[in-house]
Amino acid sequence: MSSYKRLWAKVRKVIREADVVLEVVDSRDPYGTRSEELEKMAKDLGKPLIIVINKADLVPKEVMDKWKRVLSREYETIYISARERLGTRKLWVAIKKVTPRKPIKVAVVGYPNVGKSTIINLLRGRHSAGTSPIPGYTKHVQLVRAATWLKVVDTPGVVPLRGSEEELVFKGALSPESLEDPLPVALKLIEEGLSKDPEVFRKTYGVKGDDPPTIVENLAKRRGLYLKGGRLNVEEAARIIIRDWQQGKLVFFYTPEDYNLE
Structure with a gap:
């Protein structure tokens, strides 16, 4: 199996663990940091997907509102700043909205450097993880109880990239x-x-x-x-x-x- 396929197999495993998939994208280019392959995989596995536009503090609110309106035509979409802890309540509401299951298991997936680990820490309610600016870096894999109704797959799914x-x-x-x-x-x-x-x-x-x-x-x-x-x-x-x-x-x-x- 090629390394590219191995990486996708890891993403599939993370998604299978979950009831809801959070696709994290970068506020500076939300459309360009979406993954069609990831979205298709979530759909094929029957998992509801929420687009989480992260780093919203970097971009004017009116631009974020436009992106939310456009992307909401396809998926439940919210924008937050995990680093600044802005919009966290919207994240809880969106997760509860897309599935009736309890406790809800959530997977956080996306390209490198979009802030997946920060969102996992936010869901867990503390800043304890090994986060690093080196692309693709994360430490361990486990399911962590974040609330009575919420569990988080404690390893982000890193979407592999092919391209120039x-x-x-x-x-x-x-x-x-x-x-x-x-x-x-x-x-x-x-x-x-x-x-x-x-x-x-x-x-x-x-x-x-x-x-x-x-x-x-x-x-x-x-x-x-x-x-x-x-x-x-x-x-x-x-x-x-x-x-x-x-x-x-x-x-x-x-x-x-x-x-x-x-």
């Missing part, structure tokens, strides 16, 4: 450290950022520039990133940009209009 290096980085499945040459991906990320918010790199890093190469160079200068001989270390500047995108420190976002969904 660029796509894998954008969705948090490849860390900047794992890239032999991070520059092309970072340049594409900057291009996307400039198209969404021309001021985003000035606001985030205090650097100016109208094109991706200039922004990378200016960031390297600002951070004092030089190699021997005085050459700018643009590769390290590129890694900083990728890392900050994956960790939610660099913020630009997509709207339903970007996907022709309104």
Whole structure:
């Protein structure tokens, strides 16, 4: 069995344990961080699915409301910020709404870096887990009682990704450290950022520039990133940009209009 199929087998196992599946997506790109394959698997296994748009504190409320309205046409949808503990009551209500079973067993599934472990900790009511910004990292597997009516599968299902290096980085499945040459991906990320918010790199890093190469160079200068001989270390500047995108420190976002969904 290929590693890709093995990863999907793990996701299937997590979903089978559950009565309800929470598909966690990133508020900056909810549609782009959905998984059709995951949604089909939940449907085939007869499990109700709730789309949980996480990191809602990063995006304006009116944009979150638009996404909720659009995605609710297909699935029960809520938006929360697990890190800031915002919207947790909405999560309880949504879980109770989709199934009459008690106690309800919940699985938390999604791409790397969308905040699955934080949501598991939120459901458990404490911040005790081994969470880490390294994509795909989680510690142990067990079913944990979170309330008299709720049990949580204590390991998130990490949806495996196939695609270009660029796509894998954008969705948090490849860390900047794992890239032999991070520059092309970072340049594409900057291009996307400039198209969404021309001021985003000035606001985030205090650097100016109208094109991706200039922004990378200016960031390297600002951070004092030089190699021997005085050459700018643009590769390290590129890694900083990728890392900050994956960790939610660099913020630009997509709207339903970007996907022709309104």
